[in-house]
Amino acid sequence: PLRQLTTESSKPTGNFSPFHRRRRRRAMFRLPRSTLSGILLSSSISSLHRCLLSATVAGSRISPSPSFAVEEYLVDTCGLTRPQALKASAKISHIKSPTNPDAVLAFLAGLGFSGADVSALIAKDPKFLCASVGRTLSPIFEELTGLGLSRSEVVRLVLLTAGGGRFRRTFVVSRVHYYLSLFGSSENLLRALKGRFCFLDSDLERRVKPTVTLLQECRLGACDIAKLLIAVPRMLTTNTEHIRVMVACAEGIGVPRGSGMFRAALHAVAFQSEEEVAAKVEYLRNTFSWSHAEVGIAVSKFPHLLRYSKDRLQCMSEFFISEAGLEPAYIAQQPVMLGYSLEGRLRPRYYVIKFLKENGLLKRVPKCSTIFHYVEKLFVDRHIHPHKEAAPHLAEDYAAACRGEMQTCFRFMNQERSI
Template identity: 60%
Template sequence: MLRLRSCFLAQLLSSPVASPGPPLQRLVSVAAPAVSANPSSFAVEEYLVSTCGLTRPQAIKASPKLSHLKSPTNPDAVLAFLAGLGLSGADVAALVAKDPKFLCARVERTLARNVDELTGLGLSRSQIARLISLTSGARRFRCRSIVSRLHYYLPLFGSSENLLRALNRNFYLISADIERTVKPKVALLHECGLGACDIVKLCRSAPRMLSTSLERTRAMVECAQGLGLPRGSAMFKHVLDAVSFISEDKIAAKVDYLKKTFRWSDAEVGMALSRSPMMLRRSKDALRSKSEFLISEVGLEPEYIAHRPAMLNYSLDGRLRPRYYVVKFLRANGLLDRDRDYYSVFCFVEKVFVRRYVCPYKEAAPHLAQDYAAACSGELPANFKFTRAKNRQ
């Protein structure tokens, strides 16, 4: 009988499910007649392997959590429910291995009601399936409280897709206390001038922002203010993002490193961070190599860089060096009638840079486009080598 039940449910889990799918109660009733068994003969471990698709080690680990089950009736109904949502056999195996007690959930009383109410909130059945498949999602989904929590989060995040992306990175949002943990932090972020869209973006890069303690969030706000940007300023959200979940000691050490590496004064490092706070997230090696290139090779002044720190966000080998080589080549060969501002050169989008500095010189420098492409891929064409050597003389 167990083998017959296993074959039936395996076929159910592997068969395609038409959208929007049959009613869950119907799926449960279809599965039930085929699974009558002697309760005393129910072997949990074998059921997990043959019916749910777990490996033997996974089943051995999971079976103690299901030792109270005397019959496969409820697990069969749960598997039918999951098949009705479109979860594949592999999805179900991963879910059960992660949360064996999901097989004990009440289908009609909890799971089906959650699906109905979440559908009413605007989630599609495929999105609900993704929600269940998320890390810890199954454990939360077998509780009725998930509906009220998503009812709060959906307007905050603006769309179900935004919410699912946030939950994919931090599913503890679902378990966080809305009234005592989440809402006070949302209010604090609003006080700092962040709107709903800003909070969504912040949660993408710092997914623990809403689930951490209020005291820690306040500390991050104070740290951001300590870098010289007041609450409500346009860049404050970027500074808050940059300092999130970094200790004050590490931030102070990075500020000192920036001052030393770029030869900046206190005022200049403050200026640079106010315009490009994500420098605090850059590695020391990346900052050092860009400093050596911009100051020692290109010849830019530290003050110039401090007022234009966006240059430090670009790839050194994929953008800064190749564009510098093109401009130097054109100047060395008399093809540019005046000096160019390197900040503009580096900041142009690719199409504009090529249109201004490559396309006009197809006849005078027929290999320039090819050489530039090679430089962007990490090579250093002979023309550019000669130009660098010539300009150092």
């Protein structure tokens, strides 16, 4: 025993004075701070220490502490599919404990994220699970709601722009603040973000603000700029030189800066080369049998023609010219007609007017452009309801035609008359 060992060692040996014997005893009992180191001073106990150390090491090999399975956590807790979890786990393999991920998930649930929302977010941005709730996420989300966004709008904003770590960086608040002012409302901002171009990554000072300034120089008002950028959010991610090319192209199709159609012209030519625009203009001229002057009139009045597919334009040409019998020059003067749905609006209304005319129910045949421009309620009030007695099935047949269930004939009293 240690006590016996030290006692025996303290017995006087040789001719020592009482002073030296007391000093020797105090030195023997002055053990080091570490008990283990003190034990190692005794050769009789060192072997026991080695045995205990070996047993500890052996025990650690037998019962290791469980490691955190990231992939399983992503599947079981976050709701990712196995392929998604396999891809995501490679980005967060350094996580050794579920503590922080659990805190993040609890935070998201408190904001109103559904299980599906969480799965979508984590699949796009796995490192979101690594963010600190207290230092990063909570302050950012509080500032976003402070800008006037509701919790549901914050959820939509995060899901629309998930990925790239945007909502783990403080700059997102200042950028959202700027875009709320630019677009005029949170709903407009969310509409713009539905596209595949996330302009939250664009540098405000070097890219976005110069683009807005250029559009202002084109004499577009704040409302027109907002509408244009909602329709073409990609303009916020490109450089101003490309924007200048679009402006020149819009002017080239006969729409001057400051005109009411300039926003529509910019939208129509956006990210199309001059060659592509020229080819579309030539296709319009040939398809509708227009002269160079007529195609210029049509495009300047309704620039969206340049965004329509060739198939749509061909079908419109066949209907207006071959079926309705309109002159190309008349169509060029009323190009907005080409923007309406052929099956859901143009053809059903044309057939109603034709039916009424053939059955002598019209005192005066209205112009086609007038018929097609009417809002739905006005058309029904003027050309359907007044003929309930003479043509009791007209409303039903017209509604079926608008649904795409085109009738081969409209019914007149108990007879069927072809249209």
